[in-house]
Amino acid sequence: ETLIEKGVAGIVTPGHFADGYRQCIEKAWAKGIPVATVTLGVPDSKAVCHFGTDYVGYGEIMAKALMGKIGKEKFIFSTNLQGGGDPAHDIMKGILNVCEANPGFEMVVQVEDQSDASVAASVIGAALQANPDVKGIIGAQSVSGIGAVTALREAGLLGKVDIVCIDKDAPTLEAIEAGDIYATVIGKQYTEVYYAVKFLYDYNHNKLKLVSDSKAAGISPLPTFVDTGAIIITKDNVSFFK
Numbered sequence: 283e284t285l286i287e288k289g290v291a292g293i294v295t296p297g298h299f300a301d302g303y304r305q306c307i308e309k310a311w312a313k314g315i316p317v318a319t320v321t322l323g324v325p326d327s328k329a330v331c332h333f334g335t336d337y338v339g340y341g342e343i344m345a346k347a348l349m350g351k352i353g354k355e356k357f358i359f360s361t362n363l364q365g366g367g368d369p370a371h372d373i374m375k376g377i378l379n380v381c382e383a384n385p386g387f388e389m390v391v392q393v394e395d396q397s398d399a400s401v402a403a404s405v406i407g408a409a410l411q412a413n414p415d416v417k418g419i420i421g422a423q424s425v426s427g428i429g430a431v432t433a434l435r436e437a438g439l440l441g442k443v444d445i446v447c448i449d450k451d452a453p454t455l456e457a458i459e460a461g462d463i464y465a466t467v468i469g470k471q472y473t474e475v476y477y478a479v480k481f482l483y484d485y486n487h488n489k490l491k492l493v494s495d496s497k498a499a500g501i502s503p504l505p506t507f508v509d510t511g512a513i514i515i516t517k518d519n520v521s522f523f524k
Contacts, residue, residue, distance in 0.1 A: 286310050292482035293317045294475060297324035297332075314497065316485050318478040321471060322369070323507075330502040331481055333474035335512050337369040340448070340467060341376020341422075343512050345387070347465050348418045348446040354386030357418035358409045360426040362397045373422045373448075390416060395426050402429020403436070410437050421447035428453050431462045450515060450523055458520045468523075470510040477508065 285293055286309055293310060297303050297319045304327045307317045311328035323332040348357060359377060363370050374392070381387050391409050395402035402421065406429055410416060419434075421427040427447025434440045444464040447454060457463040481504050484490055485497070492503035515523055 283309070286313055286315060289313070290315060291486055292479075294320060294478040294482065296320055297322045297327075297329070300324045300327075303327070316482050316502070318482055320474040320478050321469060330485060331478065331504045331506060331508065333478050333508045333510055335469055335509055337372035338376040338379070339509075340369075340469075340512060341373035341378075342380050343376075343514065344373070344420050344422070344446050344448065344467050345377040345380035347467065347514050348420055348444065349380065349384060349387050351444045351446075351464050352417040354384055354388075355417035356388045356390045356413065356415055357420060358406060358413065358416055359389050359392045359420050359422070360395045360402050360406055360430060361392065361422035362395055363392075364394055365397065370422060377420060389420075395421075395423060395429055397423045397425060399425040399429040399432070402426050403432035404429075406430050406433035407436060410434070410439065410443070417443060419443060419445045421445065424449035424451055424454070427463050427466060428457065431457050434462075452524075455515070455520055455524050458515060458517055459524070461517060465514050465516045468513050468515060470513065473510045477510075481505075 303324045307327045307329050310317050316330045319329045319332045321334045361370050381389055390413050393405040393409050419430045421430050427445050430445045434443055440462055446464055447466045450468045454466050485504055490503040493499050496503050
């Protein structure tokens with residue numbers, strides 16, 4: 283709201299709180315300020331464009347990466363459905379889509395890690411004891427993979443159970459380099475913001491000639507959604523991200 287009052291040329295923001303942001307985006311649009319969302323969108327809003335990856339797609343990418351490593355085996359899913367919001371549920375949906383299409387590739391248990399590495403280690407450790415035939419772990423929070431590494435180390439299973447997780451924080455990259463985590467899936471946040479700024483510039487300067495003057499007409503010639511995709515980091519390419 284402060285930026286809107288200042289009359290900035292455009293706003294790029296993750297839509298962390300869709301219900302709260304929707305009204306602000308409406309207010310910005312009414313004042314002629316275009317808004318682009320990145321990573322997290324605000325459905326049914328006046329945002330001119332969203333850049334990111336569908337989180338269901340994230341789940342499918344993670345599941346396929348793990349299945350490519352372990353085959354059609356059983357795995358544990360560690361997440362924070364209670365506090366992770368819509369992305370956590372969407373990732374799980376994507377994983378289940380892959381399971382449904384590939385009988386034998388089975389999520390034997392879903393554990394709640396509360397987005398806490400120590401909790402993840404504890405609940406994953408218990409799940410490993412209860413399911414000794416598990417061959418993989420998918421961690422859907424940034425700390426889930428690190429918690430899984432701790433659980434496997436304590437159980438003497440490092441190198442015997444493969445981990446696929448999300449995000450590229452330093453501990454995760456180091457664990458991949460060490461061979462403790464097989465892969466992590468990341469979004470292209472740099473790409474999202476770069477093109478969001480470029481698209482808003484093009485909108486403000488009438489670069490897209492859908493009509494003579496898009497801004498005056500109150501319309502947007504921009505794509506409403508740009509799927510920027512995801513990247514899988516393994517030991518083969520981790521050095522470039524460190």
